[in-house]
Amino acid sequence: IPLNQEELVMLLNEELSGESAKRNLEFISRQHRMRGSEGYTKSVNFIVDKLKEYNLEGIEIIKIPTDGKTMYGTQKARLAWDVEFAELWEQSNTDGTWINVEKIADWESIPLVVAQDSHSGNVEAELIDIGKGNSESDYEGIDVKGKLVLTSLQPESVVPLAIEKYGAVGILSYAQNQVTAWYKENDNLIRWGHLDSFSETKTFGFMLSLKQARAFQSRLESGDIIRLHAKVSAGRHAGFYDILSAIIEGSDDKLKNEEIAFTCHLDHPRPGANDNASGCVAILEVARTLKKLIDEGKIERPKRTIRFIWSPEIEGTTALLNFKPELAKRIKTNIHMDMVGGGPETKAIFHVSKSPQSIPNFVNDIAESFGTFVNKQSDDYASGVNTDFPIVSEEGGKEALHAVLGNFHMGSDFQVFAEGSFSIPAIYLHDWPDRYIHTNYDTPAMIDPTKLKRSSFIGAASAYAIANFDTNDVDGLIELRKQRILNRTSALLSYCELLPIEEKENAKYYFWKYEMDAFNSIKRYALVSKAQEKNYSDFISSLKSSIGSGKSITIINDKANKVYSRNMNVKGPLSVFGYDYFFDHYDASKPTPKIYSYSGLKGSGGEYSYETLNL
Numbered sequence: 129i130p131l132n133q134e135e136l137v138m139l140l141n142e143e144l145s146g147e148s149a150k151r152n153l154e155f156i157s158r159q160h161r162m163r164g165s166e167g168y169t170k171s172v173n174f175i176v177d178k179l180k181e182y183n184l185e186g187i188e189i190i191k192i193p194t195d196g197k198t199m200y201g202t203q204k205a206r207l208a209w210d211v212e213f214a215e216l217w218e219q220s221n222t223d224g225t226w227i228n229v230e231k232i233a234d235w236e237s238i239p240l241v242v243a244q245d246s247h248s249g250n251v252e253a254e255l256i257d258i259g260k261g262n263s264e265s266d267y268e269g270i271d272v273k274g275k276l277v278l279t280s281l282q283p284e285s286v287v288p289l290a291i292e293k294y295g296a297v298g299i300l301s302y303a304q305n306q307v308t309a310w311y312k313e314n315d316n317l318i319r320w321g322h323l324d325s326f327s328e329t330k331t332f333g334f335m336l337s338l339k340q341a342r343a344f345q346s347r348l349e350s351g352d353i354i355r356l357h358a359k360v361s362a363g364r365h366a367g368f369y370d371i372l373s374a375i376i377e378g379s380d381d382k383l384k385n386e387e388i389a390f391t392c393h394l395d396h397p398r399p400g401a402n403d404n405a406s407g408c409v410a411i412l413e414v415a416r417t418l419k420k421l422i423d424e425g426k427i428e429r430p431k432r433t434i435r436f437i438w439s440p441e442i443e444g445t446t447a448l449l450n451f452k453p454e455l456a457k458r459i460k461t462n463i464h465m466d467m468v469g470g471g472p473e474t475k476a477i478f479h480v481s482k483s484p485q486s487i488p489n490f491v492n493d494i495a496e497s498f499g500t501f502v503n504k505q506s507d508d509y510a511s512g513v514n515t516d517f518p519i520v521s522e523e524g525g526k527e528a529l530h531a532v533l534g535n536f537h538m539g540s541d542f543q544v545f546a547e548g549s550f551s552i553p554a555i556y557l558h559d560w561p562d563r564y565i566h567t568n569y570d571t572p573a574m575i576d577p578t579k580l581k582r583s584s585f586i587g588a589a590s591a592y593a594i595a596n597f598d599t600n601d602v603d604g605l606i607e608l609r610k611q612r613i614l615n616r617t618s619a620l621l622s623y624c625e626l627l628p629i630e631e632k633e634n635a636k637y638y639f640w641k642y643e644m645d646a647f648n649s650i651k652r653y654a655l656v657s658k659a660q661e662k663n664y665s666d667f668i669s670s671l672k673s674s675i676g677s678g679k680s681i682t683i684i685n686d687k688a689n690k691v692y693s694r695n696m697n698v699k700g701p702l703s704v705f706g707y708d709y710f711f712d713h714y715d716a717s718k719p720t721p722k723i724y725s726y727s728g729l730k731g732s733g734g735e736y737s738y739e740t741l742n743l
Contacts (some may be wrong), residue, residue, distance in 0.1 A: 146521030146577025164208020164367030202700035206368025210414035243321030243333030261286035283333030304342035362509035393441030406469030430595035464542035468583035474513025476559035548742035549699035636678025
């Protein structure tokens, strides 16, 4: 058991409830909880009531104004958005009068049918298929003025041409989900749609399934005229990022001002069960369990404060850390949960992901060690081997967890904490892939209580161990790190087989540099003796002598005549959810810059550019 936490593991296994978490999830997933909306507010109020019931401390709702103009670091505050009514009908001509005869889409039944940031409209018009609709060639030989257009892209992609230039009056989109092995396999899925949150052009979009779109296309190709009635009552308005926070206050007078922060994103279209009602209820279950065990005297109050935060995804977190900079200074580790409950039907693979390479730290070793523990216990249990801690729920599955450990993935609020202007180490617990993400099939039926319990266990055990970490734990951590480093060294050697000699030496050099810097990060939490430092250094030196210490590559660009440095007064990631800080502040009279992208063995273009800015 990691870090000799036998009693903690036993108590968490007994108290954590996947069933309780799923019951809370069932309420939240019934709310269409877009930023600033009524559904979001209902969800916040529900969690507040639960936090009071669970006897949490310091419960507060932080209200950050959103007016469409104010900047919070790199994030421009998006206006709140609500929908009152939306329906899409097909019409038929009866005795010279067009009447509604078949309902195609209904907001009340499936809110996802309305693209986010749609405006009000009441249109009776013919439907025209524009293919993608984002290039001039898509409009050759067709007239879309006064028509509704059918596109395979997200609605915002066709607004400049279809709406603004050629005069279409509304958009129907059958944009498909993120690409996975199950891409387009289920043609009943309705995908979450988007319009530009900051555009002055007021239009609306309806989202269709692939099956609905194909039926329309087949009829249009055969010469049918399809006339639709689209009615939407919706719009943006000034509001607030409502960010809910609660704490378990630390017991140490000096250390309680240091915080371990659990985060999740509460905002999402209904149902959004795995994404991300699951993360919201998982950290709520961690809060309930830890506070109950403390109140019953079964565990000590942690030395450092443990904080729980529910906010809008990424934009809300960026706003929070800029609106309350003192909070960012107190948080020493972020544990983020985004999609942590997907059952077998979702085809989800669970990940215990680490901070980016730009933040060497030891906390990821702690999370990975608890992930390794759950992997082994759950695999033994599923295989019929006697085990003490299977960590299962009575109403949940019995499958092994098979968590993937130690990779870095982009995609949620943790990347704000870990971003170079905050540089807070982060543990990211998440499912990927999930074939129902961002669709109407992301329902509570797809959520496994056992998965909720296991993800809550890894988060709770990691947080409690980090919150209590002090000088007495250094020896145990050094031994744990040695085990993890041996695993990483093996992975490094496999990776190096794919590299040319020069890059191989470079990879080794920075591998060892990272491992030494990660060791030094312990000093932010505890005193490290010279003997302990020598113990660790000797271990690293022995490994270096076996596989080589590597050599850093120095690249000199003779053409470079300027060196740019990060403005640390502007904090946050550059581009999130339809708002791009760079292009919003770039001088439009200058030539459009070329944005370089690179995908390699260690990640996608987005991950490389993120790390470039961090470094």
